[in-house]
Amino acid sequence: MNKNFRAAAAALILALAFAPAAIVNGQDRFLGPSTGGPPTGTVKGNTLTYNGTAYKRVDGKVTFPDCTVFVAADSGELTPVGTAPDCVPAGSKAAGGVPAGGAVEEIAATSQPASPAAAPLRLSGLMPEPGLLLIAPIFPVTPVAVQASTPARVAVQAARELPQRAQAEFQRLIAKAAVDGAVRVIVKLDVPDVSNLMAASAAAGAEAQSGAAQVSRLAADGQLRDAIGAVAQGLRAELAGTGFAVNRQYDFIPFIALRASPASMATLLGSPRVIGIEEDVLTTLDPVEPAGDGAAASGESPMYNAALTVIGAPTAWGWGYTGQGWYVGILDTGIRKTHQMFAGKTILEACFASGSAGPGDCPNGTATMTGPGAAAHYPSSYTSFDHGTHVSGIAAGNDGSSFGVAKSADIIAIQVFSKSGSSVVSWSSDSLAGLNYLYSLRGTYRIASANMSLGGSTLYNASPCDSDSRKAAIDALRAAGIATAIATGNDGSCGGISAPACISSAISVGSTTVADVESSFSNSSGNLQKLFAPGSAIYSSTGASDSSFGTWNGTSMATPHVAGAWALMKQAMPGGSVTDFLNALRNTGAGTTGGCSSGRVPIPRINVANAIASMGAYTLTIQASEFGTTDPVPGPTRWVPGAEATITAYPAAYSDFVGWSGAATGKTNPVKIIVNANATLTANFQYIYAPPSSGRRVTNRSFSQLEYIDILTWTPNGANQGLDVNRYRVYVVTNGTPTLLGEVAASAPLEYWHRKAPGASTQYLIAAVTANDREGAAFTITVQ
Amino acid sequence: MRRVHVVALLVMLSASAASAQTPAAKPPARRPSKPAPPPMSVMVLGHYGVFLPSDSAFKGIYGNGGVFGVELRVGSSPAKGGPLVGWLEASFRQRNGSLSFTHEATKVSVNAIEGGVLVRLGRGTAVPYVGAGGGYYAFAETNDPFGQAKQSKPGYCGVFGVMITPGKTLVVDVRVKYSAVSMKPADLTIKVGGLTGGIGVGFRF
Numbered sequence A: 001m002n003k004n005f006r007a008a009a010a011a012l013i014l015a016l017a018f019a020p021a022a023i024v025n026g027q028d029r030f031l032g033p034s035t036g037g038p039p040t041g042t043v044k045g046n047t048l049t050y051n052g053t054a055y056k057r058v059d060g061k062v063t064f065p066d067c068t069v070f071v072a073a074d075s076g077e078l079t080p081v082g083t084a085p086d087c088v089p090a091g092s093k094a095a096g097g098v099p100a101g102g103a104v105e106e107i108a109a110t111s112q113p114a115s116p117a118a119a120p121l122r123l124s125g126l127m128p129e130p131g132l133l134l135i136a137p138i139f140p141v142t143p144v145a146v147q148a149s150t151p152a153r154v155a156v157q158a159a160r161e162l163p164q165r166a167q168a169e170f171q172r173l174i175a176k177a178a179v180d181g182a183v184r185v186i187v188k189l190d191v192p193d194v195s196n197l198m199a200a201s202a203a204a205g206a207e208a209q210s211g212a213a214q215v216s217r218l219a220a221d222g223q224l225r226d227a228i229g230a231v232a233q234g235l236r237a238e239l240a241g242t243g244f245a246v247n248r249q250y251d252f253i254p255f256i257a258l259r260a261s262p263a264s265m266a267t268l269l270g271s272p273r274v275i276g277i278e279e280d281v282l283t284t285l286d287p288v289e290p291a292g293d294g295a296a297a298s299g300e301s302p303m304y305n306a307a308l309t310v311i312g313a314p315t316a317w318g319w320g321y322t323g324q325g326w327y328v329g330i331l332d333t334g335i336r337k338t339h340q341m342f343a344g345k346t347i348l349e350a351c352f353a354s355g356s357a358g359p360g361d362c363p364n365g366t367a368t369m370t371g372p373g374a375a376a377h378y379p380s381s382y383t384s385f386d387h388g389t390h391v392s393g394i395a396a397g398n399d400g401s402s403f404g405v406a407k408s409a410d411i412i413a414i415q416v417f418s419k420s421g422s423s424v425v426s427w428s429s430d431s432l433a434g435l436n437y438l439y440s441l442r443g444t445y446r447i448a449s450a451n452m453s454l455g456g457s458t459l460y461n462a463s464p465c466d467s468d469s470r471k472a473a474i475d476a477l478r479a480a481g482i483a484t485a486i487a488t489g490n491d492g493s494c495g496g497i498s499a500p501a502c503i504s505s506a507i508s509v510g511s512t513t514v515a516d517v518e519s520s521f522s523n524s525s526g527n528l529q530k531l532f533a534p535g536s537a538i539y540s541s542t543g544a545s546d547s548s549f550g551t552w553n554g555t556s557m558a559t560p561h562v563a564g565a566w567a568l569m570k571q572a573m574p575g576g577s578v579t580d581f582l583n584a585l586r587n588t589g590a591g592t593t594g595g596c597s598s599g600r601v602p603i604p605r606i607n608v609a610n611a612i613a614s615m616g617a618y619t620l621t622i623q624a625s626e627f628g629t630t631d632p633v634p635g636p637t638r639w640v641p642g643a644e645a646t647i648t649a650y651p652a653a654y655s656d657f658v659g660w661s662g663a664a665t666g667k668t669n670p671v672k673i674i675v676n677a678n679a680t681l682t683a684n685f686q687y688i689y690a691p692p693s694s695g696r697r698v699t700n701r702s703f704s705q706l707e708y709i710d711i712l713t714w715t716p717n718g719a720n721q722g723l724d725v726n727r728y729r730v731y732v733v734t735n736g737t738p739t740l741l742g743e744v745a746a747s748a749p750l751e752y753w754h755r756k757a758p759g760a761s762t763q764y765l766i767a768a769v770t771a772n773d774r775e776g777a778a779f780t781i782t783v784q
Numbered sequence B: 001m002r003r004v005h006v007v008a009l010l011v012m013l014s015a016s017a018a019s020a021q022t023p024a025a026k027p028p029a030r031r032p033s034k035p036a037p038p039p040m041s042v043m044v045l046g047h048y049g050v051f052l053p054s055d056s057a058f059k060g061i062y063g064n065g066g067v068f069g070v071e072l073r074v075g076s077s078p079a080k081g082g083p084l085v086g087w088l089e090a091s092f093r094q095r096n097g098s099l100s101f102t103h104e105a106t107k108v109s110v111n112a113i114e115g116g117v118l119v120r121l122g123r124g125t126a127v128p129y130v131g132a133g134g135g136y137y138a139f140a141e142t143n144d145p146f147g148q149a150k151q152s153k154p155g156y157c158g159v160f161g162v163m164i165t166p167g168k169t170l171v172v173d174v175r176v177k178y179s180a181v182s183m184k185p186a187d188l189t190i191k192v193g194g195l196t197g198g199i200g201v202g203f204r205f
Helices: A005-018 A164-180 A194-204 A212-239 A262-270 A313-318 A387-396 A428-440 A470-479 A555-572 A578-588 A608-615 B002-024 B056-062
Strands: A042-044 A047-050 A053-056 A061-063 A068-072 A078-083 A103-109 A152-158 A183-189 A245-249 A255-260 A274-279 A282-285 A327-332 A347-352 A368-370 A410-415 A418-420 A423-427 A447-452 A483-487 A507-512 A531-534 A538-541 A549-553 A618-624 A628-631 A635-639 A643-651 A655-662 A671-675 A679-687 A693-701 A706-714 A725-734 A737-745 A751-754 A762-770 A775-783 B040-053 B065-076 B084-098 B105-120 B126-143 B147-164 B170-180 B194-204
Touching (some): A164 A262, A183 A262, A194 A470, A255 A428, A262 A274, A313 A555, A313 A608, A327 A387, A327 A555, A387 A410, A387 A538, A483 A555, A483 A578, A549 A555, A618 A628, A618 A671, A628 A679, A693 A762, A693 A775, A706 A775, A725 A751, A737 A762, B056 B084, B065 B105
Parallel strands (some): A347 A410
Antiparallel strands (some): A103 A152, A618 A635, A628 A643, A655 A679, A725 A762, A762 A775, B040 B065
16 A cells, blocks of 8 residues: 555546546556657757656657657657667666655556557566556656556556655545545645755844844745745646646745645645645634633732733843843734734734635735734634734733733734634644744744644644644744744643644643643643643733723633743843743743643643743843944843853944943954853944035036036044044935945045036035944035 | 038139139230240148137137148139139147146047138239138047037138248248137037137149
């Protein structure tokens, strides 16, 4: 079954479609084209494309891997002319034996035996059985035999050694496609060197950067994107004409989401570009319940999420860790961004909602949208329409009296749910797109974590669900230092957690009450669950109005406590890895009782303050003078003894960094400090003042020709002492837009001649520029 | 326009030649034994002169300067002929200068073809004359900041001088010529002409 499955299944599908018989003998590597009519490919220049594979055409002839030689006419028609004399058949022992891999075969079968003369093909090894003709371009095949009942020209994918699980999934999906006419699938692509490309991409840009690091990241991302894109493009070409549609293509993870017809499935099955497949399934929201399973802590204000105190968030805030400067990604039902809990925050928006029918459910009427308004939640007529608003409030809300965990963090709201009846559902391919998008932002925004309060109905316990395509995206994010917190589900099961929380690299989160009793609804797995967080009676923003709140229950509510905690930890220890933080949370968390705790390995409920305290023995307090900031942002940061802290100074506009004081001196930027004690480091910045300037206009003429020359002169601004001003830039302003005319070295006469100046009055800007290429405020002069 | 002026010049030269031929048609009255003087004289002269521009800007940028020319005169014999002489001249004027503010190098050339009629005001070895005519003036100015500007236009000229013929063939000509032409080859309207005083030496045939 393992060896014969792919060819058999594909032949069966296409036999159903095309009816005639198909018999395949894959005992040997017969790789030339067969007949049943003249074999025909497509010729373009010196390239023949036959059966989806390109061959080089030399002197009008093509030598196939089996060493048969055909004349390839410009029309594409192939005429056999013999065998290449010195050719070694591909995959033969002489060529190194039978390599692993797949084969694509095309079978032209008739109900009558095909004579060798009619099929002038050289079979090394076994000859085909009567009625059998076999073609395969490049891959060695495993013996395959498919018998069909009527004549046909049938494409069959020969068996490559796919994992048993993948084969089973193919079989299931092929059957489903045959019944339903098409099936939504997520295909894993065989991208050469993808592991290294993904590792390089993740290493090149873990958080907001600038300059050369950005260039490096873009280059690494570009290589990964190109490699994936090339394979995806090849697969699309293979699928051409089979009745497929691309639902999603991903830049940074080697997958493509398709709607595949039975013919498409046959092509996918044999494609060398495909190494796995899964059904694109619908995921629901973890159902949330009104408060009741647990109550607010005694003495807490009802307008306050009491769980914050339980997990130590206010303590961390007191240390200065509020999530400032970091983003939390919320893959959910969108957000009511006008809610008071999000006032003053930067909220980036995106939507990946394929919809249940039609072009998509994003606000622009398509399946994909980014930018303002993209993550607007659906109308209140849809159940749980404001789930994302509640989750976002828990993770990062702040209206001055009610808070989320990372109360100063910003939010990347990603709508991944589509409308379904009166409810909402999420395709796996859409949440995968959301993760892919979040990854794409990692070099631009400092992203601490992704929150996925969603899950499927199937529960996993014994082993992780690592075949899920989302694992690749979660792994990529994790490699970039971004954690993905996922709810375990609300089935109340002690025997497993839902997908995608079951992915081994995810941070799966179950729910407790504020009294550390495991919530009755919370799924749990001693093997797969990583953490607990409060998820019962959680007070947060809702979507009814900009000031509405609600107290909800659910692992959906527990998860954003972890996602928000990650932002606090990232602020405290920007260089910490996901594993570092997970270990810190697990090692410092509180025990739980009730629920599934009995007999199960302990799973800690998080305490972010304890975790932060455990991670660093020393505090490096970073300060920034006026006119600039730093990365990490100014404030206390925690470091393990001997850690190398890297601090980057970022001057504001018209300002420059002039040096460090405190724990470091000099102007090296970024600066690296070995933290062996509590210390304070200050980044000093200085405003670059404009040079006092003047200008006059003179006439310069020959006998017949004339020009105006605007002569601009200026002097250094005395307030710029301490700055290394090494040149000045002169701009001319045209229709309000400054255009650089030139630069004048500070050591040269401070004068600039603008030759051929316009006859009308002309405005100029003159600005000092420092050795750090920082340009200061400009002096404006008008010459006429 | 150019054709009109060329035709006009040819007409004037023809008229000059015709006037020179008229007395030549009369038979010698007293000394039939001697050969008759040639009915026409043809003179070729080379000129050099000093140019004083009309436009002060030219002087400011290029200063005064020399002018070279080659002239052809066709008329009646000085001894016998009438007062009219046709005149056709090509002159060449080229100067280097500097721009008014930046003092970058600039170069100008004015080449002209002028023609008209001279009227001899007497007879003898030294004959004063006046003349008038038209010309076609080709202006070109080149420099780095602006590139090249050029234009060609017709203009007018007048001349006063003394033609000295110390021998049978040698001709010395002293004259003052004024030319007037305005044009706008680029940004500015300019006067290309001016006063030229010079001397010419040539031969009479």
